[in-house]
Amino acid sequence: MADEPHNLDPQHTTTPVVAPGLTFASVTDKISSIVLKRKTPIWWFAGFAISFILFQLLLLTITQLLFVGIGLWGINIPVAWGMDILNFVWWIGIGHAGTLISAILLLLRQQWRTSINRFAEAMTLFAVAQAGMYPIMHLGRPWLAYWLFPYPNTMGIWPQFRSPLMWDVFAVSTYATVSAMFWFVGLIPDFATLRDRAKSKPWQILYGLLAMGWRGSARHWHRYEMAYLLLAGLATPLVLSVHTIVSFDFAVGVLPGWHATIFPPYFVAGAIYAGFAMVLLLTIPLRKLYGLQGFITMRHMHNMAKVMLATGLIVGYGYVMEAFFGWYSGNRFERFMIWNRMHGPYAEYYWALIVCNIVTPQFLWIKRVRSNLLVLWLISIVVSIGMWLERFVIVVTSLHRDFLPSSWGQYQPSMWDWTMFIGTIGFFFTLLFLFIRFLPMISIFEMRTILPEAEVEE
Amino acid sequence: MAEDEKPEEPWEHDLEDPEPFHHESAHPAHSRRRGVPALYGIMAEFDNPTALVAAARSSYEAGYRRINGYSPYPIEELDEAIGFKHTTLPLIVLIGGILGGLGGFFMQYWMAVINYPLNVGGKPLNSWPAFIPITFECTILAAATAAVLGMLALNKLPQPYHPVFNNPNFALATRDRFFLVIEANDPKFTHGEAMQFMRTLGARDVSDVEV
Known part of the structure; x- marks a missing residue:
């Protein structure tokens, strides 16, 4: 849906966003055949099976949690947030790249987004689903989670709207809803494509129901484009607000290490950084396995690597400023906080974070590194780990030693913290495997718009 | 801000209309269609977006107003060509x-x-x-x-049935084929004349679309 998809600047020396020689028919057939015709590859079954098994760990953990309570996890006073909240932030951050690719890059008219936006949006949705589980399970009595919503109740009371935790409820649920709508609206024309290509009756009916009778009418397209553009315009401030509000969960508290005005921008940049790492992590093997190099070209890889580098630098600036504020504040608690991060019991996490998130992305300055997919893939893994460490450092090192030494403590994640985390990774990949099998992972109609033959000659 | 649009459900008009347009006395031009299902419109098929936009422009210039294009992807020029500019x-x-x-x-x-x-x-x-x-x-x-x-x-979606789906080739509207329809409830529409006109547009095929 790039608004001016047709005029690829001839002076532009970078590799094109689509491989030459593709036509409406070949694009349609190639992408839809992954869903409709091709035999499901053996690696799909293997990958799905492994993810599904890991997913069972999540169900097991949640069941156990409902019986035993959150004492199952390693959290305690003073570190009452631990891995649950850090994983929540990690997952929701990953989701943000999807919205950035689908909404912000649309508004900026970056046509290269076209072949990766569908996939990135799916990633957003699935990551938000994982993220949403953590705060709910962390409530202690998750079955009362609906108390968070302002509904008229027999207790006659209302939620506390002055609390960032309530803001979080609204931000995350709005984000999940809008991401799902955006994704579904983007899929409608492609459902119609699948409906018209599907050979067997049940699939025709299923895709037909989802397509809702889409027929590509010019009047429909006109309103559709308008709706899509408006959704992108709404999703853009939304995605910035969500991670801002997530950072408020920390920044509004008066704890040293949390109470910092740099948190919102630094969290948003970190989210995009982690999200692009995850998109790269997933698309590099996928384009190879499904032979999609013509759609997801090296230009995409370069661009994503560059976005990762840019946001990585912003994140690095955030770390430097955190340390600087700690020192410059003259406040002994702030100074202790930063000293404790660098030299305290969790110092190795801090330095590992610096290596992963500040040192590693510097290799992306080099074009040869960006062109080497294996290296790029490994860097993405390192960045994902680094972003997890960042949240660990923020959550744990700030909480475990606050103002009063008599209330200091240590945090050690329990086995169940890890099974829950691994379980959410399993659930995420389970959903992702189902997605690539049953839905077109590249937006077919948007690919058509960027083909040379889409141009209307006057 | 009025929706600059014409209703897309001619069959509803048919129900209101005591004299359906294939009735000989009301529309002599339709005499050939006596006894066959009511007509939604006439559909022309094109291979590329340029031909579709050009055909849509000619139809609009020829005075047809209830025209619609169908394409596998949004074509900005097509909205203008069929005279559809505003949406609420x-x-x-x-x-x-x-x-x-x-x-x-x-x-x-x-x-x-x-x-x-x-x-x-x-x-x-x-x-x-x-x-x-x-x-x-x-x-x-x-x-x-x-x-x-x-x-x-x-867009009046979800809409499980629509006459255009009756054309067997219409499945290609979600692949690489482009369609133009002049609807039968256009004030200027008469079957013979519209058919003749659409044959001049350089379409690969022109056919009736039944309701």
């Missing part, structure tokens, strides 16, 4: 956003100030800066919902 969708979204924002803020205001005033840390009851994040989220949620539901409603 942005207004709907704006109203949705305003209602969401006001609703979000006054929901919090009513709950925290009127229905259950509670002194929290000496903060004023109407601590409006703390209400802004939720107000913002409600604005976005309502506006986005209005955009999606508004788009579907204006």
